[in-house]
Amino acid sequence: MAKDEVSASAVGAPMKRREDVRFLTGKGSYTDDMNRPGQSYVVFLRSSVAHGVIRTLDVEAAKASEGVLAVYTHRDIEADGLGGVPCGWEITQSDGSKMVEPAHPILASGKVRHVGDPVVAVIAETKAQARDAAEKITLEIDALPAVVDMRSAETAGAAVHDEAPNNVCYDWDFGDKEKTEAGFAQAAHVTTLEFTNNRLIANAMEPRACIGEHDAAGDRYTLITTSQNPHVIRLLMGAFVLNIPEHRLRVLAPDVGGGFGSKIYHYAEEALVTWASKKVGRPVKWTADRSESFISDAHGRDHVTKAELAMDAEGKFLALRADTMANMGSYLSTFAPCVPTWLHATLLAGQYTTPAIHCRVRAMFTNTVPVDAYRGAGRPEATYLLERIINKAAAELGLDQAEIRRRNFIRPDQFPYETPVALTYDTGDYLATLARVMTMADYAGFEARRQEAAGRGKLRGLGLSCYIEACGIAPSSLVGALGARAGLYEAATVRVNPTGSVSVFTGSHSHGQGHETTFAQVVADQLGIPADSIEIVHGDTDRIAFGMGTYGSRSLAVGGSAIVGAIEKIVAKAKRIAAHLMEASVDDIVFEDGQFKVAGTDKAKAFAEVSLAAYVPHQYPIEELEPGLEETSFYDPKNFTYPAGSYLCEVEVDPDTGVIDIVGMWAADDFGKVINPMIVEGQVHGGLAQGLGQAFIEQCVYDANGQLPSGSYMDYAMPRADDLPSFAVETDLVGTPCTHNPLGVKGCGEAGAIGSPPALVNAVVDALKPYGVQHMDMPLTPQKVWTAIDAATPKMAAE
Amino acid sequence: MPSVSMVVNGRQVSGEVEGRTLLVEFLREQLRMTGTHVGCDTSQCGACVVHVNGESVKSCSIFAMAASGAEVATIEGVANADGTLSVLQQAFQDHHGLQCGFCTPGMVMSAADLLKINPNPSETEVREWLEGNICRCTGYHNIVKAILSAAATLRGEAVAAE
């Protein structure tokens, strides 16, 4: 192999992405780009009412409409005995009982529970004909009072589901309550913070889409879908909804235009197109309009929390208490119940030695779209809680925001560190990331910048946030004990082809992360062959042994580890073949730089020579070894991974308009070992944009009737290029490699979205310090900021 | 149904459309040129940007009939004649200006128009120009870098290796 090939693809090199060429030339292959012969189109008639009973549903005119092939309602679903959309996680409540888990019908049965709840599926020759026909349906709904604000859901006087008369899905708590109370009893100072974590919509740029197809000859179904985890969809839909065994169901997730969590879940539309494709005998395609995405994709966040932090006189944390309400929306989406519980309460130690923590979470049903994991999922909420309350505490105690954190950091010599909320952090160096970001942002020079801005009539603020997250979900036995209805390992098959090229089949799925490049770098490094001779295959349940998919920053840590496991088996077998070829003992074979060598001699066989021998076994230890060179590995993680970092955000607020200008955003992350720094930095950039978006402009708004005014890009503020600054991101710290996976990697996909919201809010609160502002809820819109300034101004003038 | 004809990437094409058929639908559904994407239904996202008679246009915001007789350029026609990436496309790859790739065709078409109008844009000008193109993946940082770098290359300046 030429030297430059090695260096370009080496682990740690910013290898350019191989997937880019198809995307840059318009040759990507997204679900909506695909068309199957004889394909028909489905359009859903959805509820325009948040809560109500279906009084009249007449579809006869639609059935007679031009081009219509079929019109389905809940009755047809019921007649075929289909299941509802399943939930993948069960929470056990504080009193030992199970959470309330209402049915989630594919098409609304009797009652509608959110604006967008699908009621009728119309299938026609063209999309336009299906749409025209849907307009001919008579649907009359007797409206019921809508449960919208979860804070009053318990006493709303209306139940989203009869099984949950007070709209409580579960009431759960975690941590040592007595020890926490004892901590508060000793406290010299207690800081309290009440806040909301604003509801968001993931808004991947590719709207969801799917195509169902049934092959009558083989009674086999194919579903092409915009999914982050095709095997999970096969499992959920096949086993729980349609009763199709795995060998008769293929799920493909081709190029997928972003996910951010919203494409993890199994959605009703997937089941419907698959089922209907057999009924109408034609492939059935559905593509969401963006307006439809807003009312049918799972939303994110939406917590209301009261937090209290007990400290001694020096600002050392003694105990933390949190009481959270989390919105589940109208039905339980796939992972929804675990987000505010096991992905939130367990993160409340953060980077700190707080000895006692207690968290209660009540999950509420409301007449809104289901809420589930969105980039970070529970961890942004936990980080926001901690990093905001710490800054409030620092302000109350008159401590510098960095200093109060330093006093409470887990020190490098304390790892592995067992937190009071069940996690054991394997490794980390929080002082290092803090020091790094302070240097990057010229922390020491901030006061001068504040002065200078003040001279221009601007309010400048600097906000710090130190996050930790738990990635690489997770040991199957652990998540099983916590209520997951699946294992969370990953699978990979490595096939060495006869001439030495390599095909890798991974259960991870790439929808922007660049796995085709990064995974190839890993394999090239391990096998000492050019990245060019390696293909990465993902997104097809027929080609890939199994998979749990991509979410929670798990692909490299878990999926990459499975690839390494398969490679280890390959190398072990190849050594035995090489030993036979060179008439040496297998113990004397060393594998380096793509060569099998007999130690202490100049005998060597190239990787491709050995692979050829495996498939042309003329001279081969056939008595003891099967031909071929292909291995599969399932990797079940031993622990979560714990990436951590420190972020600083600097803002300038215009007191006349309330407009926030983000003048600096610095990120110092410890992701452990980094395979491709270019891709990793890109992941952080994207996360920062989403986190900052949450903090200052994004907000999903429901009105009192459960209508969604923020239901388009005209009303939901997506961050645009001119809303955001350039970012300063450094991931090249020596870092602390993960100790329990073979690559030493931790995961980087969510960090930016987790660390940045509190950094920005801390910065704005810092800027508004002269006005006595202690807290403002996200998003910090100009109106909100201006109102806070305006409210404080007369008071200041009077003083 | 009325028929429409236009020139797309130098090729004369025609087809039958309804009055309500959008240009982007004509490109994607009839011509099966799926490089141009649809990310919204309110003309906000810019995933559908193409050039009509040399100017960037959101192809979801005009009817196919309205482009009758026009010269339309799409992402499929941007690469060099020998199939290699154009300077702008190459800059997107070099600077990691794309992740999932869904916004990318619109970004490239939009940026190409900017660089034609303003060969030497400032970072602020680039960011303001991209106001109508939403990307959810990249945070725009690397898109902006890619466009500035392509502008420099097209002006004939040496660009520092990334």
Ligand code: FES
């Ligand atoms: S599809 Fe969104 S602007 Fe055209």
Ligand code: FES
């Ligand atoms: S790269 Fe995914 S939306 Fe821009």
